[in-house]
Amino acid sequence: MQLVLQAPAKVNLYLRILGKRADGYHQLETLLQTVELADQLVLTRRPAGISLQCDDPRLGTGADNLAYRAAALLARQLPGAVGVHIQLKKRVPWQAGLGGGSSDAGAVLLGLNRLWQLHWPLERLAQLAAQLGSDVPFFLWGGLALATGRGEVVRPLPVRLSGSVFLVIPPFGLSTPAVYQALAPSTSAGTGLPSSLDSRVAALSDGTSNLAALLQNDLEPAAFALRPELQQLKHSLLAHGYPALLSGSGSCLFALPATRPTPPLTDLLPAGYRLIVTRFSPGSGGPRQERPGCATN
Ligand code: C5P
Helix, strand or coil: CEEEEEEEEEEEEEEEEEEECCCCCEEEEEEEEEEEEEEEEEEEEECCEEEEEECCCCCCCCCCCHHHHHHHHHHHCCCCCCEEEEEEECCCCCCCCCCHHHHHHHHHHHHHHHHCCCCCCHHHHHHHHHHHCCCCCHHHHCCEEEEECCCCEEEECCCCCCCEEEEEECCCCCCHHHHHHCCCHHHHHCCCCCCCHHHHHHHHHHCCCCHHHHCEECCHHHHHHHCHHHHHHHHHHHHCCCCEEECCCCCCEEECCCCCCCCCHHHHCCCCCEEEEEEECCCCCCCCCCCHHHCCC
């Protein structure tokens, strides 16, 4: 038996640091949204053992790959022998803040739940997903969601965003731990208080018209300190009418369609930068209801 799965990329429309935790992670409040750009995975059932093949030779195919780790972690929870061969076609740039590796891991958990006929509820899969990475639980739902804790407490939102998103991919990546380490102590400390995000998210219920006003990312100053050229590019995009923001810890900047007649975005990109035009995508189950079972706040 074989399953073909899409593992979509995400952007963070909003990311606020609320403080640093005793375990070294940062307490977050973030709004994530999947896009149509996706890796593709083919899962083939085997009697026993886990193997991974990837079309990008720069990526590892063992325990250093989150897709492999997801399968191994799930297999360890099961009493009998299970096996899978995973073929991974990478389309999502990595070290870009687009969640590619996390999405692959989420897709593997969802796929193996079917392939191995486990019938686990998403909330149970989410507990494993959180062990793999802070962003992994979000990808079990996709669409638009509010994430808190270190990012692993996910509340899917019943709002369907539509429209184009421009992903600006620099010729370099950024390491997530390095960006968090570069946070100024004042940002890292945060205010400890949740924001008025709920009311601002409610204003999104009419689609994308209020989206540009929501864009904020507290990781930008740290990423821009490591790569000042990203700040210059963001300023240039804004100056030409494109609402723009760093996605997650970068290095990708994403932009929304320009608010006024302006040069095409490709004209604004320095040499070596790539543009990927994509669209917001709904979660895997289409427009969804809020799932109180997976949120703890
Ligand atoms: O959870 P994940 O493995 O994706 O996190 C990668 C790194 O990003 C962590 O080791 C930590 O340095 C940083 N991080 C953080 N606070 C978060 C999420 C990630 O400090 N909420």
